[in-house]
Amino acid sequence: MPLTSRHLLGLQGVPKEDIQLILDTATTFREVLERPIKRVPTLQGKTIVNLFYENSTRTRISFELAEKRLSADSVNFAVSASSVSKGESFKDTMRNIEAMKVDMVVVRHSTAGAPLFLTKICDANVINAGDGIHEHPTQALLDMYSIREKLMKLEGLKVCIVGDISHSRVALSNIYGLKTMGAEVSVCGPLTMIPRFIEELGVKVIYDIDEAIQENDVLNVLRIQLERKAREYFPSIREYAKYFGITEERLEKNGKDILILHPGPINRGVELSSGVADGLNQIILRQVTNGVAVRMAVLYLLGTLN
Amino acid sequence: MKAVLKNINLLHPEQKINEKGVDILLIDGVITKIGNLTKEDSASAEVFNFSGKYVVPGLFDMHVHLREPGREDEETVITGCNAAASGGFTGIACMPNTEPAIDSAEVMELIHKQSSAHLVNVHIVGAATLGRKGEVISPMAELKDAGAVGFSDDGVAIKTASILKRALEYSKMFDMPIIEHCEDESLAGGAMNESINSTRLGLPPIPSIAEDLIVIRDIMVSEYTGGKIHIAHISTKKSIELVREAKKKGLKVTSEVSPHHFTLTDDAVKTYDTNTKMNPPLRTQEDLDEVYCGLKDGTIDCIASDHAPHSLEEKEEEFEHAPNGIIGLETEVGLALTELVHKKIINLEKLIEKMSINPRKILNIPIPKFEPGQTANFTILDIDEIWTVDLTKSKSKSKNSPFDKRLLTGKAVAVLNKQMMYYQDKYFKL
Numbered sequence: 001m002p003l004t005s006r007h008l009l010g011l012q013g014v015p016k017e018d019i020q021l022i023l024d025t026a027t028t029f030r031e032v033l034e035r036p037i038k039r040v041p042t043l044q045g046k047t048i049v050n051l052f053y054e055n056s057t058r059t060r061i062s063f064e065l066a067e068k069r070l071s072a073d074s075v076n077f078a079v080s081a082s083s084v085s086k087g088e089s090f091k092d093t094m095r096n097i098e099a100m101k102v103d104m105v106v107v108r109h110s111t112a113g114a115p116l117f118l119t120k121i122c123d124a125n126v127i128n129a130g131d132g133i134h135e136h137p138t139q140a141l142l143d144m145y146s147i148r149e150k151l152m153k154l155e156g157l158k159v160c161i162v163g164d165i166s167h168s169r170v171a172l173s174n175i176y177g178l179k180t181m182g183a184e185v186s187v188c189g190p191l192t193m194i195p196r197f198i199e200e201l202g203v204k205v206i207y208d209i210d211e212a213i214q215e216n217d218v219l220n221v222l223r224i225q226l227e228r229k230a231r232e233y234f235p236s237i238r239e240y241a242k243y244f245g246i247t248e249e250r251l252e253k254n255g256k257d258i259l260i261l262h263p264g265p266i267n268r269g270v271e272l273s274s275g276v277a278d279g280l281n282q283i284i285l286r287q288v289t290n291g292v293a294v295r296m297a298v299l300y301l302l303g304t305l306n
Numbered sequence: 307m308k309a310v311l312k313n314i315n316l317l318h319p320e321q322k323i324n325e326k327g328v329d330i331l332l333i334d335g336v337i338t339k340i341g342n343l344t345k346e347d348s349a350s351a352e353v354f355n356f357s358g359k360y361v362v363p364g365l366f367d368m369h370v371h372l373r374e375p376g377r378e379d380e381e382t383v384i385t386g387c388n389a390a391a392s393g394g395f396t397g398i399a400c401m402p403n404t405e406p407a408i409d410s411a412e413v414m415e416l417i418h419k420q421s422s423a424h425l426v427n428v429h430i431v432g433a434a435t436l437g438r439k440g441e442v443i444s445p446m447a448e449l450k451d452a453g454a455v456g457f458s459d460d461g462v463a464i465k466t467a468s469i470l471k472r473a474l475e476y477s478k479m480f481d482m483p484i485i486e487h488c489e490d491e492s493l494a495g496g497a498m499n500e501s502i503n504s505t506r507l508g509l510p511p512i513p514s515i516a517e518d519l520i521v522i523r524d525i526m527v528s529e530y531t532g533g534k535i536h537i538a539h540i541s542t543k544k545s546i547e548l549v550r551e552a553k554k555k556g557l558k559v560t561s562e563v564s565p566h567h568f569t570l571t572d573d574a575v576k577t578y579d580t581n582t583k584m585n586p587p588l589r590t591q592e593d594l595d596e597v598y599c600g601l602k603d604g605t606i607d608c609i610a611s612d613h614a615p616h617s618l619e620e621k622e623e624e625f626e627h628a629p630n631g632i633i634g635l636e637t638e639v640g641l642a643l644t645e646l647v648h649k650k651i652i653n654l655e656k657l658i659e660k661m662s663i664n665p666r667k668i669l670n671i672p673i674p675k676f677e678p679g680q681t682a683n684f685t686i687l688d689i690d691e692i693w694t695v696d697l698t699k700s701k702s703k704s705k706n707s708p709f710d711k712r713l714l715t716g717k718a719v720a721v722l723n724k725q726m727m728y729y730q731d732k733y734f735k736l
Contacts (some may be wrong), residue, residue: 007339012506065499089622089623090623090624104326108622111624111625111626111627112508112578112625112627113508113509113624113625114624115576116578131508132508132509132626133508133510134507134508134509135508136439164531169508171327172505172506172508178360195504195511196513197500197501197502197505198505199501200505201502201505201506223319271592
């Protein structure tokens with residue numbers, strides 16, 4: 001059974017069967033990653049461009065590895081090395097790349113909707129690797145994969161996303177994906193970082209981190225952006241760490257076995273204490289490994305559609 | 307030239323004229339006789355059979371961006387006037403956010419020179435402050451003498467309450483309005499209305515209070531100074547309620563709405579079509595419903611296009627980077643008839659008040675009269691013609707509109723002004 005769409009732009013509106021298929025396919029590729037020779041010929045002859053308009057070493061490397069392990073030819077197009085700095089429009093850049101006959105484009109862009117725009121001007125399969133504060137579907141898929149791997153299910157689980165929800169593409173994709181898979185989703189963070197109408201997505205809002213710990217099976221803790229602009233949304237790092245940071249004391253106090261995810265990179269001592277970041281509850285590095293398998297699954301399923 | 311407009315419906319809300327099936331005799335574009343014409347009257351006249359069409363006082367759009375001087379690649383005075391005539395307008399007021407801003411008699415002169423021979427009357431809204439910077443009020447007396455009909459910092463609200471106070475005090479001497487783009491600077495900068503849609507789409511939000519806060523500031527400063535304030539492109543429920551309250555108190559506050567704000571909600575942004583990006587942004591159904599109430603009860607005095615031409619290159623950028631605004635002169639009448647008159651929000655008479663009479667009243671411009679001796683200043687409307695918007699046929703130099711291919715009911719078929727007529731895509735002397 002193939003996927004219902006030839007692009008992966010986000011998880012909004014993606015049917016349960018598609019998510020299930022991606023996660024199940026990832027399980028197969030996860031096994032490949034444990035082999036001594038971590039390479040399959042699945043996408044041999046396919047050309048993939050990693051179009052990164054925004055710096056993201058981790059996501060790019062994860063995609064690159066996934067592409068290489070599927071034997072695809074991949075090219076990196078990074079903003080600093082490109083003609084974008086020469087004032088070329090997004091559309092022209094894309095047309096040029098398409099003229100080079102590529103099969104798939106993995107795109108990271110600082111503005112929402114850029115991947116959708118791409119699908120209108122080129123024929124390749126488009127995979128969103130993060131657009132503005134909109135979606136980051138492969139991150140959410142790898143989060144779901146990692147939760148499922150650990151807890152054996154998604155349906156009926158209570159998952160809370162903690163941190164700056166307003167400026168997070170990870171949060172929105174997680175909300176859509178988890179809800180589709182039957183999980184109960186809540187968000188927790190300072191109200192200045194929670195979108196005003198988020199409850200209309202069927203998400204509960206929690207202000208108290210202890211309540212979030214008590215009520216949930218999983219915490220997906222987001223990175224707090226420490227750049228100047230994001231810093232205007234909370235009083236101080238000290239205050240954030242004190243009232244929203246996850247520490248061992250907090251976990252102990254609430255006496256709960258809870259699974260902790262983080263998309264990385266971690267601000268140690270801010271959203272997670274070092275003890276928690278390295279502790280028994282977290283699966284942070286596992287997420288990174290799974291990320292490659294999930295991206296292989298997405299590339300494979302889309303790349304073999306046509 | 308002798309011309310007869312035959313079998314028309316004559317409608318003039320201000321003169322309380324509403325007659326069906328009359329003829330008008332024009333000699334050299336001047337109204338000579340209205341009523342039943344004799345054979346002698348019509349002898350050797352060119353006869354235009356406008357059976358069933360409405361002749362109304364020439365429509366007026368008080369919020370148009372002509373882009374000249376500065377961005378002639380997007381619109382010039384002439385192409386803007388052509389779009390106005392084709393959309394059914396005999397008069398427009400152009401806004402001062404040009405480069406340089408219209409803050410001197412010299413820039414006004416340049417625009418007047420371009421427009422003087424055109425059928426469409428171009429009136430100018432001067433900048434309220436020098437360079438629209440919100441620091442020093444503009445030479446309003448000089449601008450008035452050069453023909454300005456109002457003042458605005460257009461595109462932004464006047465920066466501080468203290469400068470607004472001065473602008474209102476100064477303009478009060480001439481009984482001229484300050485036209486405000488109401489947006490609190492500290493809350494501005496987003497790409498769409500703050501709603502569940504902005505969250506879903508991941509676009510930086512503009513909260514509705516950004517508009518409301520400046521509306522209430524402006525109303526209060528207007529009340530304090532006694533100066534006239536006109537709220538441009540009103541779009542939120544709360545702002546309309548505030549204007550309604552102000553009007554109840556008898557304050558000198560008026561307002562206008564743009565066709566896209568009574569036609570579309572922010573649901574239209576879902577495709578990231580940059581032609582749905584405007585400022586103020588498209589709002590919610592709740593706001594639209596209040597717009598209808600405001601149009602009905604007179605809180606909203608005028609309909610104005612906020613015609614904002616932008617080049618294709620600019621509108622093809624990513625949504626967050628694309629400029630705000632759409633062209634509107636040629637879809638305004640069709641949208642107003644379709645969305646307001648045919649859906650029975652307001653009747654045709656009220657619509658003509660809002661598109662012809664009220665804007666002129668606000669800007670102290672004489673209202674065209676239907677009586678012998680007057681030069682004809684008419685718009686001829688076919689309120690039932692069904693047509694499809696085709697941007698390739700637009701007279702504007704830019705094509706940025708979300709209404710391409712939209713089916714509309716009702717349009718302007720001709721305009722007459724300055725002893726000229728525009729009909730079937732042609733201008734000719736009367």
